[in-house]
Amino acid sequence: MRRHANEEHKSRRGLRLLLKLTLGSFLLGILIIGIGLLYLARTPLPTADSDRNSKLLDAHGDVLATFSSNAKNRTGVKLEQISPYLIQATLAVEDRNFYHHIGFDLRGMARAALVNVERLDKAQGASTLTQQLARNLYLNHERTWTRKLKEAMYSAQLEMKYSKNEILQMYLNEIYYGHGAYGIEAAAQMYFGKSAKSLTLGESALLAGVPKGPTYYSPYNSMKNAKDRQKTVLGTMVDTQNITRQEANAAYAQLLDIKPLSQRTAVDEAPYFRDYIRTVVVNQLGIDENLLDHGGLTIYSTLDRQAQQAAENAVTANAASSPDLEAALISIDPRTGYVKAYVGGTSYTNNQYNHVMARTRQPGSSFKPIMYLSALSSLKMTEASVFKSEPTMFHYDNNRKTYSPRNYGEKYLGEIDMRHAIAASDNIYAVNTLMTVGAENIIQMARNMGIDSPMEPVPSLALGTSPVSPFEMASAFAVISNQGKSVKPVSILKITDASGDTLYQNPPLPSTPQQIVSPAAAYVMTHLMESVFETGGTGNRVSSVMKRPVAGKTGTTNTDAWLVGFTPELSTAVWIGYDKGKALATAESRKAAPIFAAFTEKALEQVPPKIFPIPDGVVSVYVDPDSGKLATADCPIKQLEVFIKGTEPKELCTLHTHGKPEPIPGEPPVNPNHGWWSDLKRWWMNKQ
Structure with missing residues (x-):
């Protein structure tokens, strides 16, 4: 007991x-x-992957683009800016109990765990929207227990720190909808060309079904799979009593206006510039590419948003309508070297090749000003130097080789001076100049002005047969605009890391920039290049568009068309052509000038017109264009020309008088081909 x-x-x-x-x-x-x-x-939660993407800012500090290894297309919107149909469809098909759980579907997790134990793997899951958001924001998609544990931890933190509506809003702005579109706004714009708020029931059901398998359920890849998935989503919405069966049937029968993928526009502005900046950051500044993609860097650039929009609009209006025709535009402030506009092609969606940096295009006659500047600055020629424009055979390489250039359309002008040679783009005059100055001297001048591409010291160099890039041409012409001073092109002003510490600071402009040629030589060259836009000049067709003093030069080959020119504020190169070397039609070869004119006027519409500043060391005299000598009272045309002081003609013209030539008694008539700014400059110079 x-x-x-x-x-x-x-x-x-x-x-x-x-x-x-x-x-x-x-x-x-x-x-x-x-x-x-x-x-x-x-x-605190870790930094979201999307928040770690580095940002590219424009010259005013506004975001132009983001850097990501996935090139994410993303536009965030608030929950009230999203169609209720899309919200209902997403919750019905992804997480019916979203507003009633604590971030985990415990019943679903238990069911998935049993299946995983039976199969001895981790194939099954029961992810809520919160878990999916945690995975997309902070984790990768590998199937490991460590990742699952972190996912649970981050999901709990999301539920603690944010309301259900805030989590849903973040989810809809983060989820991937295929073809580079992250978030419902980017998806709605890409698939239907409308905002997320305007989505219909049928459109919402289709989009809500895509994240389950962005490739498999994409209507671009398989409309049948997309419609089958849409039907499933609509049926689920009926089960959750969001819609009636009749509404589901009507939505399924709706004819969807899905936009062609080729019409998709890049969310990032200036995508070619963004890619160029990536190259500069990684290859020139030595910053690790992974740090650029995920380090939260802030890159302060020189790009001007107004100028960039003007450039893109000009290219689109004049070149984008021709299939496969490509274009490039690069514009630099010659005073600072700051890159202000950058368009590397007609459509980034269709062709990501950056034509601004392509060193594969012959500049044609647009190279001639570099050669003429070499002639002027070396004092071997003046703008009054005369050559006869006629078919000519040139001998070179110790007379062992010959070269016989031709003028376009076999048009020859007889005795002409440098101004007329530039305006008419005369090839005979150009090769005569090269033979006078020396090809090696011209190449050295081009090098000093910023052209690094290989150049052959042969007579055809005068006609621009050595390929260069638009970037190089804009840099070289900036020297002429900047009174002969060279300023290195700049695209990045500063780079800071995620903590705001400076990783890179662009050096300040040198107090004494490198003087490539004298200001007087640069001004004389500018004065000559203005004639390109006057009557008889190759750029005259756009003279009515240009409302300000501008200088430049056209260039045309069988496969390339150029206009490179400048104002006191911008040096701009425009190129037109085909990637595969297809010959340009006549109409296509004339598109570069309208692009240049439209861009320049729009980019500078808030800037008053300015004449090019006249430096010391420049003198002006009236010359007879036929003889290149000082004009007399008997000369029928008396053309005001500017010269580097000491190189102006001293002899009076004798072509139009039978007796002793007499100097001009008063102010003579000027060449009627000159524009209004030429008259203004003539008045100004006579006041000096």
Whole structure:
């Protein structure tokens, strides 16, 4: 009996101990959970992957683009800016209990765990929207227990720190909808060309089904798969009583106006410039590409948004309508070297090749000003130098080789000076100039002006047969605009890391920029190049568009068309051509000038017109264009020309008088081909 009592006592004591241990374990578990929850509540979430993407800012500090290894197309919107149909469809098909769980679907997780134990793998999941958001924001998609644990932790933190509506809004702005579109606004614009707020029931059901398999359910890849998935989503919405069966049937029958993928526009502005900046950051500044993609860098650029929009509009209006025709435009402020506009092609969606940096295009006659500047600055020629424009055979390489250039359309002008040669783009005059100055000297001048591409010291160099890039041409012409001073092109002003610390600072402009040629030589060259836009000049067709003094030069080959020119504020190169070397039709070869004119006027519409500043060391005299000598009262045309002081003609013209030539008694008539700014300059120079 006593033995039985002892056993009963021991049993009760063991039961009490078990109850104490159970209660203690429970309380300890509650304590651990409490501490864990407190830790999670007080611990900040990691930086989201999308927030770690580096940003590219324009000259005014506004975001132009983001850098990501995935080239993410993303536009964030608020929940109220999203169609209720899309919200209902997403919740119905992805997470019906979203507003009733704590971030985890415990029943679904238990079911998935049983399946995983049976299969001895991690194939099954039961992710809520919160878990999907945590995975997309902070984790990769590998199937490991470590990733699952982190996902659970981050999901709990999201539920603690944000409301359900905030989590849903973040999810809809983050989820991937295929073809580079992240977030519902980017997807709505890409697929339907409309905002997320305007999506119909049928459109919403189709888009809500895409994230399950962005490639498989994309209507671009398989309309059947997309429609089957849409039907499933609509059926789920009926089950959740969001819509009626009749509404589902009507939505399924709706004819969807899905936009061609080729019409998709890049969300990032200036995509070619963004790619160029990537190259500069990684290859020139030595910053790791992974840091650029995920380091949260801020890159302060020189690009001007107004000028960039003007450039893109000009290219689109004049070149984008011709299939496969490509274009490039680069514009630099010659005073600072700052890149202000950058268009590398007609459509980034269709062709990401950056034509601004392509060193594969012959500049044609647009190269001639570099050669003429070499002639002027070396004092071997002046703008009054005369050559005869006629078919000519040139001998070179110690007379072992010959070269016989021709003028376009076999048009020859007889005795002409440099101004007329530039305006008419005369090839005979150009080769005569090269033979006078020397090809090696011209190449050295081009090098000093910023052209690094290989150049052959042969007579055809005068006609621009050595390929260069538009970037190089804009840089070279900037020297002429900047009174002969060279300023290195700049696209990045500063780079800061995620903490705001400076990683790179562009050096300040030198107090004494490198003087490539004298200001007087640069001004004389500018004065000559203005004639390109006057009557008889190759750029005259756009003279009515240009409302300000401008200088430039056209260039045309069988496969390339150029206009490179400048104002005091911008040096701009425009190129037109085909990637595969297809010959340009006549109409296509004339598109560069309208692009240049439209861009320049729009980019500078808020800037008053300015004449090019006239430096010391420049003199003006009236010359007879036929003889290149000082005009007399008997000369029928008296052309005002500018010269580097000391190189102006001293002899009076004798072509139009039979007696002793007499100097001009008063102010003579000027060449009627000159524009209004030429008259203004003539008045100004006579005041000096």
